[in-house]
Amino acid sequence: MEKINLQEKLSLFQEHWSPKIVGELNGQHVKLAKLKGEFIWHHHELEDELFWVLKGTLKMEFRDKTVLIHENEFLIVPRGVEHRPVAEEEVSVLLFEPASTLNTGNTQNEFTKDHLDRI
Amino acid sequence: MEKINLQEKLSLFQEHWSPKIVGELNGQHVKLAKLKGEFIWHHHELEDELFWVLKGTLKMEFRDKTVLIHENEFLIVPRGVEHRPVAEEEVSVLLFEPASTLNTGNTQNEFTKDHLDRI
Structure with missing residues (x-):
């Protein structure tokens, strides 16, 4: 049972579109x-x-709108809703989702990560 | 499907030990x-x-140690583990837990909140 420091964990990787499990x-x-x-x-x-x-x-x-999410804001995307994240400059995010979640959802492509590292 | 701004939500209440549902x-x-x-x-x-x-x-x-959790840090307390949060100065926290969670867990007392407001 150890506390997690977000900045420390973020400093451990640089790659984009490759979620790391921290909890x-x-x-x-x-x-x-x-x-x-x-x-x-x-x-x-x-x-x-x-x-x-x-x-x-x-x-x-x-499909019908775009939402800008700034620092210290969060958005919940309900199941079934098509979405596309776009980061014009680098963005650091925290994700909460079921352990079963595949990053590319219903699609399989070069972005798909079948295995996520724990850091 | 609206984004949530944490500072804005925190400004909506002052009371202590009374969690508000934001998502x-x-x-x-x-x-x-x-x-x-x-x-x-x-x-x-x-x-x-x-x-x-x-x-x-x-x-x-x-029961066997104390963990100080600073800004931008989080701690996961596993089920079954006795704990007591103490805030010497006011602390703002975000909690992530099953909808079934009662704030005082296995106890019932003056801190118990059977109903949580959504803000």
Whole structure:
């Protein structure tokens, strides 16, 4: 049972679109990720997903609107809702989501990470 | 589907030891709380609980050790583990835990909140 320091964990990796597991509780994972550029359109069949911006501004595109998420703001994307994260500059985010969540949801492509490291 | 600004939500209440629900996903609640003083010893039979310090320093007492949680740090308290949060100065925290979680866990007392407001 150790506390987690977010800045320390963020300093341990540089790669984009590669979430790292930093905590687990009640079948959910707490993950950190650095994002830059455009991700792919996808949705999650069974998982709601929380995006919390720690640094930078994340643009979350939906089919009918776009939401800008700034530092110290979070957005919950409900299951089934198509979305595409876009980071014009590098963004650091924390994710809360079920341990079963695949980063690219219903799609499989070069962004898909079948295995996530714990840091 | 609206983003949540943490500072804005924190400005909406002042009371201590009274968590407010600010998000829900996958059967879990995201809550904000302001803490000051000593809480009671308790544990949660079935729920792991995440404490994330947004402002101040939270002292989490366990039967065999004490952990100081500073800003931008979090600690996961596993189910079954007795703990007592202590805030010498006011602390703002975000909690992530199952919707079923009672704030005083296995105990019932003047701190118990059977109903939590959504803000």
